[in-house]
Structure formats: structure tokens, C-alpha cells
Amino acid sequence: MPTRLTDEPPAHLQLEESASFDRHIIHYIQRAAATGLYEIRGLGAKRRVPHFDDLVFLGASLSRYPLEGYREKCSSETVLGTRFAKRPVKLDIPITIAGMSFGALSANVKEALGRAATEMGTSTTTGDGGMTAEERRSSKTLVYQCLPSRYGFNPDDLRKADAIEVVIGQGAKPGGGGMLLGQKVSPRVAAMRTLPEGVDQRSASRHPDWTGPDDLAIKIKELREITDWQTPIYVKVGATRVFHDVKLAVHAGADVVVVDGMQGGTAATQWAFIEHVGIPSLAAVRQAVDALEDLNKKEEVQLIVSGGIRTGADVAKALALGADAVSIGQGVLVALGCNSNSYVQDGEQVSAAADYHKLGTAAGFCHHCQTGQCPVGVTTQDPILEQRLQPAVGARRVRNYLKTLNMELTMIARACGKQDVHHLEREDLVALTIEAAAIAGVPLAGTTWIPGRN
């Protein structure tokens, strides 16, 4: 049994750490014993899982012809919802902003996201708390979620939506309902959700008016009837049995399927849910594409992948594997300042270190969105803290982030010889690990071996 030592302990101490009962687990058990409650936290799975990092692109060389980086055009236009909707969503970039609720986020953040997305020609998404006027005003293309809780859900906002996303589940907690702890249920949040102020809100995990895929088909038809078949309907699933779920969503009549992997974030969810339920995005995208190809619907139904998309390379890999677009939540929060040491007030950097400390954490490690005490004003309803994120500053940072991702994406696409980012293909990828090769269904680098497939 190898012995793991902490940094330079005195030689006479016996410090043999258990692999099964390491300090992390000991802390977990002692916390459970002290409180009798599970830990609830924010963000997504923190453990290492097979990911897009385990893939690399085969750029063009002799066998393929690259595009000139700065001169030859590479399109990133993306159209979603071409199957049944009369008014598909047209975006300039295949990178969208994931659903995050007003309640989890402040109104300032929602406004910043809307402004950034509008500038970049992409969409934002409401969340488990309804549509705010700020968000509708600032976001040119707004996706309206229909969630099990139906908080604030109403036909006027439905008619104002550019797309509707029926949320079956999310990657951080497939099979679980929403949660918002009392400290974030401010008067405005409570009113929008028809809840008592300050209540520890737990919302339903099943929709109130349908159960199962056959009902979902009827529900989707109802939403189409209400919106006169104009508005695209997305169906979002948390990544679990992706192959079957995507097929069922397609059978139910979805225009677009959104698959959210286990790295996808949350504002507040039980720890064990985040880390132990669901599969990684890499596995999800491949299974989703397999399902669409199996049904011969790849050209008809669009696929959006989310959960742990951080870089332009991640976007490019998701597209190469067969996604039509990606959706980003946590990356966008980080762009806004999440886990940054400081925040910007009227052009000045102000340290947030003491506030991270108050939460018992530090910049770089924080996952305390559930407290509502976000040190940088992103995930809060506190009237003082929320001022730390000024919409103009946030909008600029998110725009810059999205711009960077899209530049990286088109750079990679050109290097692979594509005039359109949607021409990236599986054949452009190889895997660095056997796991990733098996999961993504691409050859292990330097070989022709796809474990489990040939």
C-alpha cells in the first residue's frame, strides 16, 4: 500500500492515508454526522471525467487542404428548429447561453447576458423562475423554458419567446427538481414563483400535466397550437440513457434536442446528485448523434450539447462529433467574474477575497452559489452584492468570451480545411486515451483502433 504524505511532515509521525477513507471522505462523514442533512452546493461535477480534452484534431496537411486563416471565410451561422417550426432560430454563432434562472442569478446578470448574446448574435435562455422584462428587453433571441415547476410560466411570455425549451432534466441532476434556498427567495423572486418569501424552495421533478413520452408528444402539440406552430420547440434532457431519450424526444416531436452532461452546472443541488448521477458530456454527445443517425433525423433535428463546454476547442470538438450548437452556463459565469479574486466597480478592481473567506472558501474553489452570498455579485439576490456586477461590465466580458470561443472555433475549422464550422466531422478527431476513444467512437491517436467498434 503506497503511503501518501502531506507536505513535509515530521519524520516520526505515521501518516498513512486511506484511499477509501481519505480526508475528503472523513470530512464528508463528519459533516453528515453533525448535520443530518446532505450537502447542497452549486456548479457542476468537480471530479475528473473523460472529456473533450481527451480528443485532438487532425489538422490539414498533405491529405487535406487548410483554409487561409485570415483571408478565407469560415461561416459559423447556425439555424435551429427547422423541423416543424415556421420561424426557426437563426444565430451567428453556434454558442448559446444556457438556461439559468432569475433567482439563481441576479437581474443585472440576466441583463448582461442578454446584451452580450444580442451583440454576438446568439440566444439566452430563461430558467426555473420565468421570464424577466429585463431579459426579454436585452436579449434579441430568447429561449423560454417550460419546466416541471412552471414557476411564472404564462401564455404571454410564451408568445414572446423565440423558442421554447421543454426541460425534462439537467445534467447536474437528471431526475431531480429545482432548488433555491430561502436566502435567495427575495420578494421579487417569491412573487414571480408564487411562493412565500424566504422559503427553502424545492420544485417538482416531474411535469404536472404529463407523464411519459406519449404524453410529451401531446404536450408539445399543445405548445405548438398555442404558438400557432411558429416557435421552435427544444427538448432538454440530462444525460443518462441518452440514446433512448433522444429517440423518444424526436418521436415526441422536438425540433431541437438539448443534451446536458454531468459537468453541467446548477445553482443548488445535492452533492451526491452532482457527482454521482448522469454521464459525461463526451459520452452524451456521441450517443445523441448515434440516436439521430439511427432515426435518419440528423439533418432534420438539431442537437445542442451542454455541460462543461469551456473553450473554443471544446465547441469545435462537440460540433465535430455531431452537435449543431453548444450551450454554456458555468463558462459564462466565470467570464462574469465567478471565482475571480476581484470584481469591477466603476472601472476599479475591488478585492473579494474577504467575502470568499466568509463563505469558507477562496477564489478558484468556490461553489457556494446556493448561499446567495456570491462574492462577485453573480449568483445573488442580495441588493448590495448584486451591485458588484454592473451590467455593462458583465456584458462586455461575456461578449469577449463568446468572441474568443468563436475565433478559436473558426480557427480550428479552417485548419481542418472547412469553410463552415458545421463541416467539422468525426474524422477530424482522434483520442488520447482508450476511454475517450471508446466513448467518443473515434480512433486512439496513431492507430485505427476504436475500442468496442472495430
Added chain:
Amino acid sequence: MVSAMKEAVGRVAFDLKRQSVRDLNQFLHGDLSEVREVVVENPDGAHSLAVGVNAPVHVEICGHAGYYAAGMNKEATVQVRGNAGPGVAENMMSGHVEVGGFASGGAGASAHGGLLVIRGDAGLRCGISLKGADIVVGGDVGSFSAFMAQAGRMVVCGDAGDGLGDSLYEAVIYVRGKVRSLGADARLEPMKDEDHGAVRALLAAAGIAHSSAEFKRIASARALYHWNADANQTY
């Protein structure tokens, strides 16, 4: 709608033997300023009848309706002269929906406002997730009714099944008959004057004659509003 038969000024009839639900709903979403009444003949259990109506029009469905009749209704009065499938008046915002016969599961699910009257029995999960609407049921309601109901009132003139009012928030339930069992955090409370007044007014609006004295009140004990270890919460 060109194909709709204008029998008299302000009255439009749709025959679903010859016209589609799409035609009906498209018409109902148009300019209804000249229309007082829309009659739907031969509904034959079709789904999504008169959904998303946003005007004070009177819609009469002459027969059985499938899923989501009068879904997301605003302002309209919708009468189903028959039974209604699951999710009748789901997410209603205002107006008046009446089912002459029985209603299936999830009647009035998540409804924010308006009045839903069911003359017969309602199935499982009646008033689930209720957000402010009123529901009056002439007969019984199935199990798990008013599950997580947040606001609004539900009057049940018959009996209620198991788990009534589980995880209730601020909605209030009045039951005249027997309750097979209450859900977590739901409790019986004494009827006060305002409760009698509420029941009388709702029964009058529904056109049902019972004495408010026969009803009991069920509301949330509010023990699940905040997490704590000793409440033995199973979620």
C-alpha cells in the same frame, strides 16, 4: 376563418368532422372583437381544443375533449359539454372553464388564475402545482390532488383520495366528503368566517348548492418550508 360557418352575427361554428383543430385554434387566436361565441361540434376527444385563447370569448365544446382543453386560457369562458382528458385548463391565467362531465388527471394543473368547475369527478392530481386559480369539483378528486399547490383554492364537494395536499404551500383546500389520507405537511384546520365566505362564493360561482358548514379546511402546516434534520424529510 373562411370555412367557419357564420350562423348568426357573433356566433361561429366549427365542425371538427370537416375542420381541423389547427383551424379552430388559429381562428381563436385571431381578432375576436366581432365574435361572442364559438361552438365546436364533433370534438370527438381531440386534444388541445381552444388552447391559448386570449380574449373574452365564449367557447362551447359539444362533446368530449382530449388532453389540455382550454390550456393556458386567458379571459375566455370555455364549456366542455362532456368529459375532459388530462390537463384541462392547465396553466389557466384567467377566465372560466367548465367541464360538464368528468375530468381526467391533472385538471387545472399549475393554473394561475380564473375558475375551473368540474361537475363530475376529477382524476389523479387535480390542482397539482396550483398557482392561484380556483377549482370547484362537484364530485370526488383522485389521489395526490393539490400536490405542491402554491396558491389558490380548491373546493371538493365529494371525497378526496390519498395524499391530499402533499407538500402544500399556501393553497387552501375545502372538502365536503371523506379524505382517504392527507399528504405530507397538509393538516386539517378549523373553518373560520372567511373560509365559509370563500366556500359560499365559490359554490355560488359554480352554481352548486351545498352548505359551507359541511366543508372542512385543509392547509399547509408549513413544517417543510425550511430544511432541517429532524423533520425526516425524504426529499
